[in-house]
Amino acid sequence: GDRRALTDQEAAELLRAQTTRNEEADKPSDPNRQAPKAGTLAGSYNDFWKSFGNRVVTVGGEKRSSIVIDPPDGRIPPLTAEGRARDEALGGLAARTDVLERRGETPTGYDDPELRVNSERCLVGWGWTSGTPILPNYLYNNLKQIVQTPTEVMILTEMIHDVRIVRIGGKHLPSNVRKWLGDSVGHWEGDTLVVETTNFTNKTRFHGSSENLRVVERFKRLDADTLLYGFTVEDPSTW
Numbered sequence: 001g002d003r004r005a006l007t008d009q010e011a012a013e014l015l016r017a018q019t020t021r022n023e024e025a026d027k028p029s030d031p032n033r034q035a036p037k038a039g040t041l042a043g044s045y046n047d048f049w050k051s052f053g054n055r056v057v058t059v060g061g062e063k064r065s066s067i068v069i070d071p072p073d074g075r076i077p078p079l080t081a082e083g084r085a086r087d088e089a090l091g092g093l094a095a096r097t098d099v100l101e102r103r104g105e106t107p108t109g110y111d112d113p114e115l116r117v118n119s120e121r122c123l124v125g126w127g128w129t130s131g132t133p134i135l136p137n138y139l140y141n142n143l144k145q146i147v148q149t150p151t152e153v154m155i156l157t158e159m160i161h162d163v164r165i166v167r168i169g170g171k172h173l174p175s176n177v178r179k180w181l182g183d184s185v186g187h188w189e190g191d192t193l194v195v196e197t198t199n200f201t202n203k204t205r206f207h208g209s210s211e212n213l214r215v216v217e218r219f220k221r222l223d224a225d226t227l228l229y230g231f232t233v234e235d236p237s238t239w
Contacts, residue, residue: 002073005062014056022052050140059228067135070232076239079208083238087208122160124180124204130162131155132182132197132215133206133231153186153193166195173199178211180204193219209235 006014025047056063066074079087119125128135129142134155136142141159148154153166166184173183183199195217202211213235220228233239 003065004069004072004074006056006065008063011056011063015054018052018054022047045140051142052138053136076207079238080236083208083210086210086238087205119160125157125159125162128206129159130157130181131164131217132184133217133233134229153195166193172196175199182213182215191220195219206233207238209233209238212237 057067058064068074068076071077124130125137125141129137134144134157137159141157143158145156146153147156151168153168155164155166157163162181164181164184166186168186168188170185172185173179177183178199178201180201180203182197184195184197186193186195188194197215197217198213200209200211200213206213206215213233215231215233217229217231222228
């Protein structure tokens with residue numbers, strides 16, 4: 001519904017279900033199992049490599065039903081007419097299978113080199129693990145490393161080893177210079193690092209965003225083990 005937080009019982013049930021899934025997935029495979037049917041996906045990484053998480057997202061003591069707090073219903077707003085038209089022209093959000101369908105073909109995964117996305121080609125992390133904004137992919141390679149100097153902050157993402165360089169107190173690059181992860185400039189507000197990122201391309205579209213995407217992130221260290229992270233996404237031509 002529209003509740004911002006889960007009850008303790010709901011959170012416990014989610015954790016129980018995830019624990020059960022992990023236990024089932026960790027069982028030894030049956031060496032006598034039948035081969036998969038021809039044309040089906042046999043699998044990729046086994047569960048040894050995966051990290052689905054073991055906690056419900058908790059912010060300020062609340063076990064969140066969504067990480068989105070604006071709009072209050074916790075849902076990403078629908079695309080504008082302009083956003084839908086642009087998304088359709090670029091092949092759609094869902095693996096571009098509609099492009100294959102328009103050709104009269106049946107989509108069978110990544111079977112067209114012209115449609116293979118940057119993430120599948122390991123050129124940039126999928127699921128927005130590297131940003132901008134930074135989101136977990138709920139599968140694997142979600143670790144981050146942050147290195148600070150007086151003039152820059154480097155954020156290294158385990159997925160594809162993507163690196164973002166945040167220039168402290170700098171100016172944005174000219175508008176004709178576009179980057180896959182955007183151009184990040186930061187400043188300090190007390191002990192909170194505020195980062196504004198602009199100059200995106202149309203090749204890395206956050207939920208269908210345009211080149212005019214603007215993201216403002218806030219990083220605050222609460223204690224030795226906790227980093228509070230929040231972001232605001234703006235693109236009037238998309239949402």
